[in-house]
Amino acid sequence: MSDSAQAQVIRPPKVDRGVIGWIKQNLFPSWFSGILTVVLGYFIITSLISIIDWGILRANFVGSTAADCSGGGACWVFIGTRMDFFIYGFYPEAEHWRINLVYLVFGLIIVPQFFKAVSSRIKMILGIFGVTIFPIFAFVMIYGSETLGLTHVATSQWGGLTLTLILAYVGIVAAIPIGILLALGRRSDMPLVRALCVVFIEFWRGVPLITILFMASVMLPLFLPDGVTFDRLLRALIGITLFQSAYMAEVIRGGLQAIPKGQYEAAEAMGLGYWRSMGLIILPQALKIVIPGIVNTLISLFKDTTLVLVVGLFDLLRTVQATIVDPAWRNVATEGYVFAAFVFWVFCYGMSRYSQMLEEKLHTGHKR
């Protein structure tokens, strides 16, 4: 072979590079896959066209009455006019600022947690504030207090997205400490304590939440002495907390089991008692491992709050259910559900991305 032939630059085959190469490798790698691409592509394009046509092109966005929905597509006007009801429920309109203030403070607690520039000390102080003073503040603001001149608003008037968030927040804040105690109890050396915790956890995990809510609403009044009554919201909260704490206990137990035995022994060797060795050595490590698991529990709790509508509370889904049957509007069921689904999806997807991010960040060990 001559030198000139060797010097010739052999260009890469065109079909393996660039857009065509990508299409060939990822959409038509084999004839079976190619057919799949064509069939799937056809369905995706046709359904996308009809969704865009319904949801955007022929939809109506501005207006205030059903007559403004003349396009034949989605009637987003309906969502806009009912937005206040979806967010605040039956909460008196003049008092909406109180809820808005709670949202603002909540935002001030949550938002800094996502920024790297904020020091971890401030984050921790905000976090502790969020689980101690903030719930009291929020309760006083939303429920009202005569001494502060805030009119009393009964819990039956709470509703919408606000109620959903209240249920989820109280559920998680109450379930974590109970869950920690149950998890410690399940790993205790004392047979009676262990047995009690196992029975408690397996009982609540074995029954559907809906039966627990039914139980809380029909049986709790029977359990209490005569004359003591519970608010309907409180009953649902007790049911949700008991249910979630059992799941939380199992998540935390996973973390406790992952801590090597040497840590327990080292804590004992230092002369620490049970509570101090748990509180100072074991739990800080265990909880760090299970943060993603706790967030996942929070996601399922957030979705489960919709179940309170069976005991007559007006959460976000119930407010949507109640408005879509309004005869003044033509069939708006789809719009209502799409809106509610979108709200829930944003919260849950956001939390699941956050948990994945934390998992990456907390993964300080070796990576494959």
Add this chain to the structure above:
Amino acid sequence: MRLSLRNDFMADKRSVRSGTFARLKNDPTIRSRTFQILTALVVVYFFWTIFQNTVDNMERRGISTGLGFLSSQAGFGIVMSLIPYNETMTYGRTFWVGLLNTLLVSSLGIFFATLIGFIVGIGRLSKNWLLSTMSAIFVDTFRNIPLLLQIFFWYFAVLRALPGPRDSIELWDMFFLNNRGAFLPSPVPEAGMNFVWFVLLAAIVGAVVLYRWARKRQDATGQLFPAIRVGIAMVVLIPAVVFLALGSPMSWDVPELRGFNFRGGISVIPELGALLLALTIYTAAFIAEIVRSGIQAVSHGQTEAASALGLKRGTTLRLVIIPQAMRVIVPPLTSQYLNLTKNSSLAVAIGYPDLVSVFMGTTLNQTGQAVEIVAITMLVYLTISLVISFLMNIYNKAMSLKER
């Protein structure tokens, strides 16, 4: 020597911490016993108070106790029942109707969710970009929307919004879909059908025997025999030939529009359809993630080793990847099955007559026997949970790594 030192040390300690109380206080055994006795007392007191309060409250409200109500007449109709039921039957019967409906929707849901979940989970790992993206979107969408919302969507926005019986959507004049439900033709066996069933059973037994024989021969001689293909052919073809030879001893009861609704055939009420759709899709999204992570948990070296041995991609998947992935997949899959069964209780929100809706709903409202009914219902779910996890544990043990 060592013993005496130890004794000295103990004596020393005793003299420092004077008094029997301090010694008892620091003895771990005594501490744990005291604590457990205290716990037991608190728990007993708690349940005793609840029991007393309940008895008092029920007496005051004139609620009778006991399970006697189960044998009194129910007096309400149930829209769907797998066993014969009418208003004159007892509350005990309503329990069984509800339980069977719960089991029906759970088992159908588990079947379809597993099927779709595996397809989507494997699809997510596909080299086809379109397929893997679509699978990822499916999972991320349906996992993050509350199940109850999905049930409502399918029920109120889709199935109840279908046209009425007169304008049904139909397929070949045999299948009908309208806002009253789906109507399918039902098979009516005629004389000779029993023989076909018998042949089918024999063919299945034959296929199993054939498979065992092929396995044994492969172990002994290494020769392959396409037992699965031949077996499927046996199970399908032999009964089909017998069926045709006997002159097709089966007719179809096709649903017909009479008056305002369809009569005849099998009808699927929209409540069941909506619940099944939502349960299937929601659970399938979770199962897909479990399947994906299970397959990814099998080390890549296994795939490389299999292709180094010259196995084809399909064979690698079937003989190398899936058996190992199943070990990772089965435990979380079990808990998804349990979740689906428990989630089927959301039926009460759209009025599908499951256990919670019929028994904990209507029966409780009519009789007022809250304690008994709630306890029975919870016991049923606990039993279902325990049975499913027991069966799955057996399977898990059979599949687990057998180290030699």
